[in-house]
Amino acid sequence: MNPTHFIRLQELAGTEMMLFSLLSRWQADHRIVTTTRIPDNVRVEVKPQWQTHRHKAPLGVHLPRFLNSMRPAIWQRVLGESDLLISWSQFKGKDLARAFKKRGRPVVHYDHGSAWSVDVMRGQRWLKEVDRIVCVSHAGKRMIELRLGVTDVPMDVCFNPSRRSLIEHRFGVSEISDRQKTDDTLVIGMAGRLTPVKGMLIALQAMRHLLDAGIKARLEIAGSGEQRDVIETSVASLGLEHAVTLLGHVSHMGQFYHGLDLFWSTAVRDPCPLTTLEALSYGVPVIASRVDGFPEQIREGETGYTLCCTQPLKSRPWLEDITGIATQVYDPDLDELRAPMAVDPQALAERTIAIVQTPGELTRLQRQALHDGVERFGFEAYYRRITNALTGKSL
Known part of the structure; x- marks a missing residue:
């Protein structure tokens, strides 16, 4: 051939x-x-x-x-x-x-x-x-x-x-040792270009809910893009300066994922989310929008969870800037095309809290995510x- x-x-x-x-x-x-x-x-x-x-x-x-x-x-x-x-x-x-x-x-x-x-x-x-x-x-x-x-x-x-498997296949990157947490803070990660379609402002609203519920958490966002100024303004207005870090471009993504407990992806659409595969391959469970390709990558309740998209665009202030995207997305539950919608930040926060407050749940998800990263996406x-x-x- x-x-x-x-x-x-x-x-x-x-x-x-x-x-x-x-x-x-x-x-x-x-x-x-x-x-x-x-x-x-x-x-x-x-x-x-x-x-x-x-x-x-x-x-x-x-x-x-x-x-x-x-x-x-x-x-x-x-x-x-x-x-x-x-x-x-x-x-x-x-x-x-x-x-x-x-x-x-x-x-x-x-x-x-x-x-x-x-x-x-x-x-x-x-x-x-x-x-x-x-x-x-x-x-x-x-x-x-x-x-x-x-x-x-x-x-x-x-x-x-997964991109991790690509890098290790090409360059022989050695295995990363087990996580060594220094405190009980839940470290959540997001990654990708800072554009409205990625739904970063939804995640900030969810972080506010987490903190208000007494969850000790930190959100780290890797990536750069056009929405950085808007995100920084929202961080300040929500009082999240000490809970959210915008890392910009990250050269060593392995180190980034290695420091996470959980990964969020609140994108309004994503045909083939590579960052989700990256997170899973480092043993980081994912909570993501239930749209397009996400549910095929995440084994529900085993390597993470997907959340139904219930919020019409323009229905909330943090959804105002999501424009210029595809007019249709794929709904895996209905097996049909529909208009883009967004995840409810309250639902994202509640799912995260349920994971944290269930004994052994986060560890179970992490182990299965790592297994899938190797077996399914190697x-x-x-x-x-x-x-x-x-x-x-x-x-």
């Missing part, structure tokens, strides 16, 4: 790390076609044996528009003996797809969450070109079926690996599943 991978390589995030780890493990003649130039900090991860091409410049120079009809033939020549095209969340590239079609070779769409936001007509046009689809969650599969109306293409689901398990799915062996 000689695959060609069509992907956007502009940063070294979760999807890009998955690509490089997969190519390093998968013994094949890999080629990479990128949608843009590759930045230097990403280029260093590309091994010399992986041939790379820019989509707009298959011959090394930008092709003028009048040569568009010739692109499939050009790609056939450039890609040589490549016999499988894998599109990593790209809803474009008909010239590439048709080059493979002419050879009778398969085209696979590997969707990492783009189905939530892609224009419906554009998504439908691209998926007519593919032979099979691989999604990172059942929610992603249903989004393609319900939102894009595509039901006649074989689809498989393959969960992402790299080797992912490698077996994804190679079977991409080559059609599991369908």
Whole structure:
């Protein structure tokens, strides 16, 4: 098998790390076609044996528009003996797809969450070109079926690996020792870009409820983004200055997760939440919104809990800024699409209190989270599943 991978390589995030780890493990003649130039900090991860091409410049120079009809033939020549095209969340590239079609070779769409936001007509046009689809969650599969109306293409689901397993697979990171707590403060963590869709303001309201209930707790938030000033203002107005820490960009996320007892994710939507997998892989149980891909990652009552989204957007002051997101999300209980809604911070606080006040509950959740992080979301398990799915062996 000689695959060609069509992907956007502009940063070294979760999807890009998955690509490089997969190519390093998968013994094949890999080629990479990128949608843009590759930045230097990403280029260093590309091994010399992986041939790379820019989509707009298959011959090394930008092709003028009048040569568009010739692109499939050009790609056939450039890609040589490549016999499988894998599109990593790209809803474009008909010239590439048709080059493979002419050879009778398969085209696979590997969707990492783009189905939530892609224009419906554009998504439908691209998926007519593919032979099979691989999604990172059942929610992603249903989004393609319900939102894009595509039901006649074989689809498989393959969960992402945790980022911890990716890092340790690539760099041999040693195991982290057992937690050594210095006091009885419950340390809660959140991570991700500080944007309204992540629901950080919901978490601040929940922290206020926790403290008012007499729970000794601290919230640490890793990440940077456009909403930092708003979050800082809310921290001050709620009197949480001594209970909430904004860490900004964190270089060593392992150390961050190692210091946590519990992880919150109050996102209004998230097709494939990587931070949840990270938390679980470090033995940190998760309380998250019951929407999109979260319930598939968290085993209810075993590695954490999910909370139903009951708060309409704009219904509370802390939900006013959540705009510009997908108009539909996947509801796993109804198995249908619905308008985005948010978790009730009171419910988040109550679930957290129930965990803390139940003897042995937090320790039980932590142990099971660590087990799932290894067994369900380890790299080797992912490698077996994804190679079977991409080559059609599991369908």
